[in-house]
Amino acid sequence: MKTKVYININGVKKNTQSLVTEAQKYGISVAGITKGCCGNEAFAQALLEAGVDFLADSRIENLEKLQHIPVEKMLLRSPKLSEIEKVISYTQYSLNSDLQVIRSLSEVAVRKNVKHSIILMIDIGDLREGIWYENLNEIYHIVDTIIHLDGIYLAGVGTNVTCFGGIMPTEENYKLLIKIADNIRQRFNITLPIISGGNSSSIQMLYEGRIPKGINHLRVNQSIYTGIEIGQGQQIPNWENRIVTLEAEIIEIQVKPSTPQGTIAKMNAFGEIKNFKDKGMRKRAIIALGRQDMNIEGLKPVDSTITVEGASSDHLIVDITDSNANYSVGQLINFNVTTYASIITAMASPFIEKISK
Structure with missing residues (x-):
């Protein structure tokens, strides 16, 4: 008899609905992430029924499996050069920080006659992906390059926290990202509609109403499975923890x-x-x-x-x-x-x- 793992779909939906309802109070959209379940379709459908705005994953293979579901898809990890064709075919958004990769996305998007949206990642302290927030000249150079590339649209900036360095999101480090976004808007006269503030470690701030105005997008995964907020490791009230x-x-x-x-x-x-x-x-x-x-x-x-x-x-x-x-x-x-x-x-x-x- 094969070992079996069971996914509590009703629990997934309950947790996600609570998150989405709270996020909507502050004008924050939510990307529902399917990587933890390897692109499981029932899990993805539960996220959509709960009201998420995107399906997101760090593996293009998982998003390829979900291509028939009519919702915008987001690649969470910077694309590999070897998978650019699939990224353009199966996603509408990707998180990026490398100019060579972004140029390749542009080339393929032009060839396929589509527009692909970029979220430029900024590192505000956790030391995973992104341009270091103090390197403003590099940030502005990449932004200037992106907005002059065909087939590519700079949809926003984003950051990741907690996953590598264990740095928690705070009002202070979120304001660093917001300030960079505002500077980009003014300097280049662009709208930059998305400021993506991170992941499950932001949930406590969300429920306490402490996420600064300007952060308008979250990418949430881990807490949906565990019912626990990252950082303090506390049970989120009224969330299911046996998923x-x-x-x-x-x-x-x-x-x-x-x-x-x-x-x-x-x-x-x-x-x-x-x-x-x-x-x-x-x-x-x-x-x-x-x-x-x-x-x-x-x-x-x-x-x-x-x-x-x-x-x-x-x-x-x-x-x-x-x-x-x-x-x-x-x-x-x-x-x-x-x-x-x-x-x-x-x-x-x-x-x-x-x-x-």
Whole structure:
């Protein structure tokens, strides 16, 4: 029996509707992101029914799968030069910071007789993609180049926070982006309609009404799956937090010591130094699931008396000693998948079946 991941579509819709309703109060549009579920169509439809304005993804392959859905698509990661043809064919927007890539987008857009919209990314401190915000001459040079390219429209500027450096959005760093946008508008006499302020780490600011006027676009993904805002790690009120669940099969049950016996290596197969607490003899189950399948750190057994002891590449070891359930080989154990890293790796795994419910 194949390991299965279940997506709670009603929960996805509930969380997204709450987000969209709040964003609309402040004139903020929302890009619903499909990358965490690898372009799952039921997930994408739930986002649209909840009112998002765009479907967005960092993989062009996922957007290609969703091309039949009549809504504008946005590529979240700067296009590879090797995929420019597909970017122009399957998206209307892309986030960019490299002039060579932008020139290539222009060339293909002209050849295909379409207009492709660019959001120019500005780095306001998180040190992922984008032009460093203090390099104004470089920003102005790229803007000047873009607005003179055929087939390309400079739709706005954007930023990313929290994903790499862990920098939270604040009124102060958002105002840096807004000021840059205002300067571009004045200097080049263009409208620049979009200022895209980031991701799930902005949700707390949104609900508290603290996002500065001028930020009018958000790209939200992680919190839709977890119901948790990034940064403080708090549950978002009235959001569903059990969006993704997993079931996997027991392949062995044995009573064994709780500490390994023999000479302990300096590190295990994954370069880790493990410490084991001696809890005596314990009843342990091995589940047909491992690190090659997904990141296992976010697996929380639905049966709260079960503890996850760890995993190798192909085996998940759980302690079932304290459970009142009479587990047997061949039976399924159910888990809530609680972290974004676990969700995206499970969704990307070819060894795990994905089911929308």
